[in-house]
Amino acid sequence: xxxxxxxxxxxxxxxxxxxxxxxxxxxxxxxxxxxxxxxxxxxxxxxxxxxxxxxxxxxxxxxxxxxxxxxxxxxxxxxxxxxxxxxxxxxxxxxxxxxxxxxxxxxxxxxxxxxxxxxxxxxxxx
Numbered sequence: 001x002x003x004x005x006x007x008x009x010x011x012x013x014x015x016x017x018x019x020x021x022x023x024x025x026x027x028x029x030x031x032x033x034x035x036x037x038x039x040x041x042x043x044x045x046x047x048x049x050x051x052x053x054x055x056x057x058x059x060x061x062x063x064x065x066x067x068x069x070x071x072x073x074x075x076x077x078x079x080x081x082x083x084x085x086x087x088x089x090x091x092x093x094x095x096x097x098x099x100x101x102x103x104x105x106x107x108x109x110x111x112x113x114x115x116x117x118x119x120x121x122x123x124x125x126x
Contacts, residue, residue, distance in 0.1 A: 002026035002115050004099045009120030012089055016124070020084040022099030022117055030054060033106035034075060034082040035113060038095035038122075047109045048097070049073040049084060062108045067093075089124045097122050 008020040020036065035050035051073045052060040061073050072085040082099065097120050100113035 002029070002032060002101050004101060004115055004117035006097065006099045006117045006120040009097060009122045011123045011125065014089060014091055014124055014126050016089050017085070017087045018089065018122060020086070020097055020099075020120060020122075022082045022084075024080045024082070024101065028103075029080040030056075030077045032101040032103050032115075034073075035100045035102075035106075036071075036073060036082075036084045036097055037100055037111060037113075038093075038097045039119075040092075040095040043095075045098070045111050047111055050106055050108065051075050051082065052106055053104060062106075064109070086122070089122075091124045091126045093122060094124050095122060096120065 003025045005023050031053050033053045036048040037045050038048050039045040050062045056077045070088045075082045099117040101115040102113045
């Protein structure tokens with residue numbers, strides 16, 4: 001089992017950047033595929049990005065079309081942490097961002113994950 005704690009959210013102007021972090025507790029972090037999802041007010045939770053399990057420098061990444069080229073997901077297994085670097089932020093990126101994990105399972109674009117963080121608010125002003 002793994003527990004996830006997000007940090008790094010906040011208020012930023014359009015065009016700005018933020019870096020989210022998700023710290024995981026528990027064992028075998030490298031065996032977990034990790035993802036970021038988001039939920040805006042009145043909307044369903046949606047997939048943002050995911051990174052496969054394995055060695056930090058030998059993983060695959062996946063992105064929603066809406067964030068491709070602007071967001072970068074990465075992981076540091078030594079720190080049990082996954083990151084989401086967000087650049088060129090837009091007001092439509094405003095949402096609560098959730099970190100999620102699944103052991104040796106990754107469904108690209110999927111919103112069904114085994115473990116979830118509590119979420120961190122990202123607000124992009126125009």
